[in-house]
Amino acid sequence: MNPKRKPVRMRSHRIVAGSLAASVIVLSAPWARGWFRDPWSARRFAAATDNADASRAAVEVLRAGGNAVDAAIAAALALGVTSPSSSGFGGGGFALVCQPNGGRCTFVDFRETAPAALTPELLRNAPANARASQVGALAVAVPGEPTGFVELSRRYGRRPLSVATAPAVRLARQGFRVSPFLADRLAQERPELQRNPAFAAVFSRGGVPFVAGDLLRRAPLATTLERYGREGERYVRGALAVAIADHVRAQGGVLTADDIRNYRVVERAPLSVNFRGNTVVTAPPPSAGGLIVAQTLAQIDGLAARNLPLLHGSSAYAHALADAWKHAFDDRTRYVGDPGAGDPNTPSPLAQSLLATARLSQRHRTFDPSRSRSVVVIEPARDAGTTHLCVIDADGMAVSLTTTVNLSFGSRVVVPSLGVLLNDEVDDFSIGTAGNNFGLAVSPANSLVAGRRPISSMSPTIVLRDGRPTLVAGASGGPRIATATAQIVLNVLAHGMTIESAVSAPRVHHQGLPDQLLVERDVPEDVRVGLRARGYTVVETDSPVAAATAIAVGERNGARVLFASSDPRKAGGAPDGE
Secondary structure, eight states, X not given: OOTTOOOOOOTTOGGGTTOOOGGGOOSSOSOOOTTOOOOOEESSOEEEOSSHHHHHHHHHHHHTTOOHHHHHHHHHHHHHHHOTTTOOTBOEEEEEEEOSSSOOEEEEEEOOBOOTTOOHHHHHTSTTTTTXXXXXXXXXXXXXXXXXXXXHHHXXXXXXXXXXXXXXXXXXXXXXXXXXXXXXXXXXXXXXXXXXXXXXXXXXXXXXXXXXXXXXXXXXXXXHHHHHHHHTHHHIIIIIHHHHHHHHHHTTOOOOHHHHHTOOOEEEOOEEEEETTEEEEEOOTTBSHHHHHHHHHHHHHHHHTTTOOOOTTSHHHHHHHHHHHHHHHHHHHHHOOOOOSOOTTXXXXXXXXXXXXXXXXXXXXXXXXXXXXXXXXXXXXXXXXXXXXXXXXXTOOEEEEEEEOSSTTTTOOEETTTTEEBOOGGGGSBOSSSOOTTOOOOOGGGBOOTTOOOOBOOOOEEEEETTEEEEEEEEESTTHHHHHHHHXXXXXXXXXXXXXXXXXXXXXXXXXXXXXXEEETTSOHHHHHHHHHTTOOEEEEXXXXXXXXXXXXXXXXXXXXXXXXXXXXXXXXXEEEO
């Protein structure tokens, strides 16, 4: 990346041409952030992540002849080293991969699963049962990332796995500078660092957390990742599985080596919807995030057909979004769960039924532009701590990948011999208590069952135009992931924003329960007044409504240009490419 690059504008961005409804066209954002950055662009390839070191890792692999999948693996592993509160080798996630010509897309599910011996009763009867699903060994689900990256590399990569692991190995062994974001997360973990020696050994000096700018080395993790790159699946199902399981069980958990050996990646048909001449490809169940994105787009199109004024940045627009989300989160609670193995060539029957035109049209017809309303329950037809990164390579292959250890630093369980921090994904199941850490409603379809994958809000999304990827987007931030991703997609496709404006613009969020509309601090007061007048409980949040990354494909002087953005809400993120 050239630090002296000239700012560029995206007014020639082709993906919005001829596809906008007049009632919602806006060519400039009325909401402007103080942290707005100059536009960033590249010509050959680009990566946008939450951490500059991770973006550089992706670009290193692209320059070495890797494709977008190889680069995405490199970035994700580097993020696990440099931003471990968000993701890592002990977690799992989703990857959406779209080929450059013809737009064939596939969704690779490497989400964590419930250990065979784990039951809700074990969690409820644990000594510290209030936090048993969030901290400690019982919170650890079967990690999916190690097997997931082996399979992604084998099926869709171009270079050996060792090429993709090399940047992360170097960062872990030689050290990296602690980012302000990581320093802030570590400062909040001071009590845990003081009572958890294995956790403290990695992230503190004598119980004092590392601060921004400190050099942090993770030598055991470097050795683990180096062996992983060299041995791949043999290591995952052998020595790695035994080391993780032995430590978890010694700490009072029930995860076994067989749980890890028996873990399988599931390849699924992605969820695909049309929006104004574009094909929006996103996550199918067990993610509810893609369904929320799709229902949001359908809401805006359906209300535009009624000629309702939906000016971006207005209270009317925020009301339309919030109404869509209340209904979509209700669907999540009622219907979404692990669909099982699935068929990579067959779209999800549940998604098709929830997104049926007649069902959504009924919701649009009963929308009241002047008032917030209760959820209209319409049964579907009965047929059949997180990080996000984006990569587009020189051939046009696109990857949108979200991976997580769930809450900040996951379970806080570190396997000392491996340097691996393990997830607390068990908290994403409904275990018979009043919702999880994110305040989501209890969902019977998401009950804790051995081998099941929990519902997720992760929403890796790729937009195609004429069969070619033109926009890659996604976010981190629990249930806010889906609403943020939907707003970014709309900002580009419906409002003609540059990618930097689309990512930086202030956001709002509603998840049904609790019944409140979160607004970022830069949402103007007149918008808040208009929302309160419609009956919303408006709550200002200093916590970002997710942190996103995105890449858009544009054109300048007849040549392809890649415009990338790493959300300024998450300090330390930056795109890279050439």
